[in-house]
Amino acid sequence: MKKILLFLIPLGAFIAVTGFLLKGLYSEPRYEVSVSVSKPIPDFELPDVMDPKKLYTKETFLGQKTLLNVWGVWCVTCAVELPYLTELRKQGVRIVGLYYQLNNDPDFDQKPLPQLQWEIRQMLGKHGNPYQFNMFDKDRSYGMDLGVTGAPETFLIDELGVVKVHHVGDLNTRVWKEKFSMYFGES
């Protein structure tokens, strides 16, 4: 009997793994957690896309108004809004990027990080760099916490870390006037 128990160890190990797999399969309700306007931004700890050793937390938003811009090199519209965002940065608006991974076919490889970094440098070099820094949302999980549906999207986060505006689509002069400018003391 003792011997049978010994040979059942692999089965036990497998059952434990299955438990986690099953749980993991259904832990996607983050889909529903959409951040809404006038709520504090969800907690996070995200690496810098250029230097993954550097980590950012919620603290980084405290103390000053910040635009959080969700983008990616694969996103055509993002390329369109980059020059305008760069314009805003020159006017003193603090913009932080949330780098959003492309929906990849999981049967095949993800882009290696160095390649991604290189492409980012290329794109920002070409269209202008509005960002103080870029946080890397590798598996898009923080994007889900925020309720991001695609890119580009822009959040306005106030000094206390509360989301004031959630804009889906590109940011341009018209949108800025309608949705954002009032928070920056412009008419």
Add this chain to the structure above:
Amino acid sequence: MIAELGHFSLVLALLVSMLMSIYPLWGAHTGNQMYMAMARPLSVGLFLFTAIAFACLTYSFVTDDFTLSYVAHNSNSLLPIQYKYTAVWGGHEGSFLLWVLMFSGWTFAVSLFSKAIPQEMVARVLGILGVVAVGFYLFIIIASNPFESLLPFYPVDGRDLNPLLQDIGMIIHPPMLYMGYVGFSVAFAFALAALLSGQLDSVWARWARPWTQAAWAFLSIGIALGSWWAYYELGWGGWWFWDPVENASFMPWLIGTALLHSLAVTEKRKLFKSWTILLAIAAFSLSLLGTFLVRSGILISVHSFASDPERGLFILALLVTVIGGSLLLYGLRASQLKSVGRYGLVSREVMLFGNNVLLSAATLVVLLGTLLPLVHKELGMGSISIGEPFFNQMFTVLIVPFAFLMGVGPLSRWKKQNLVDLRNQLVMAFIIAILGALAINYSYDSLATITLLGSFLSIWIAVSTIFEILQRTGNQFSLSSLGKLSRSHWGMVLGHLGFAISIMGIAVTSHFTTEMEVRMSEGETVALSGYNFTFKGIVSIEGQNYSGHAGIVDIHKDGDFVSSLRAEKRFYSVQRSTMTEAGIDSNLSRDLFVALGEQLKDGSWALRLYVKPLVTWIWIGAFIMAFGAFLSMADKRYRLSKFATRKKAVLDNNAVPQGVPQQ
């Protein structure tokens, strides 16, 4: 119409698999000859109907039948014709169809090449494959049917095949990989059949060995092709990224390697019986687990497949049934396995046991590295990521004892080896390896610990493998004495030499690669590692479904022309994505690699240049390893090398009582 035929044929295949999962097993249980005899014709039917379904899907691609959802998502009328054929496995549903096609092919092959095996065993093996098949076919029909129709509202044109996959490497990589994954099902079925029958001698190991070698060889080629593809197609010059998809294929390979060696011990020495059975179960289980991880979307939290957890749940249920069931059977039956035979502390048995322990540890490292982020998250400890440094460090630690054993193991005798007898050879190998490693580092003008270690281990393995041949031939290096070595012996030799070559490639290329990111205008020249790269300008290119431009770079060394490379940047208009096609000049000593970036504001272009020494060795080594496995399979004692020899083989096998090892 054709698509409906394919769908219908797939359903027929499911029905056949159901019959196959019942009658042969029942027949073997009750001793009913007729039921057992059904196994072979059923496996023919399974293969035939699956092949018809596959052919129908291919036809739908070639004729641009966009009423099929799968075709509409993965093809386009402008897609070049050769890629219409390969787009069949360019997405989830079709690649799973390819998977079941491979599976039924293996089943068919077992029924074809098992004439020498008792009918009861064949019935059990095919029956177990039938049980697994029911799961696969249910999954493809219910949860990922490639024949799903978009009627009545279908698009005029398709969304095109992912440009990453429009490439020769991708045409052969998935079929090879799947051949390997699915191929382990045969060893698995043999192991389970042995457990079921209670016939727990080691005969099954002899039958299962050539199948395992075949699966392992295909898997090696598949992994090597995938790595090679990533190297030149992603345009980044990297060849292994430790991402979950790669890990999913690497785990069965590691355990499969352990299984190959353990089967040898079980066959020749009737030892490690229960361990070998566990490895056979594990190799196929890890193949299934890899499929689950990749296709359920559990690791990459959001993407196209994950939108419906039904699929993940289905595969998980399949895993639980197949893996859980076989482990339960193992737990109940394996305790009856008794390994007889004695061996000393220093013997080939112990060395091979060490090989198994190290390979299992390596598999565990990869498994943990892949699953830990998930477990961590589910335990509510937040997200962590385990990256390259972890894997690289662990593998550097594991490979040292592994390579040591690889040198000593083949030189040792079964049962008992006196180490003193090997003293001369080992000391020689050690000295040659040290000197060789130093010489290699010296030739690159610098000293790196990791390269020193890697090249040392590589030469150590190679030299001791050669010593082993000398030992076998009585120190005669003549053609006739070399010809006397059996094919399976050559298989082992090539497997080990191939491994040594890969290790050398990895060791040298990972440290001595030089790279440079430059902006260049026309006519400008930069020097990198003694090569002068001259940017000759940009030309426009126009493909069938893409347009773009190519940078021409001429390379000279010491004033002599070396090569002219074309680094392309293609824009695929339907998928709206840009692809890099690197220009590569490859030879045995180095690769010159040029990738084109964006045009900069001042009209110059960004370029990435690499000189990667010995990088092709990595894949050459893998192909030699695979060739070794094929050679071993063709060994006389397995009698399945050729159709022509089959009849003779049956006769011979009748003359020799079953299960008597010939060595």
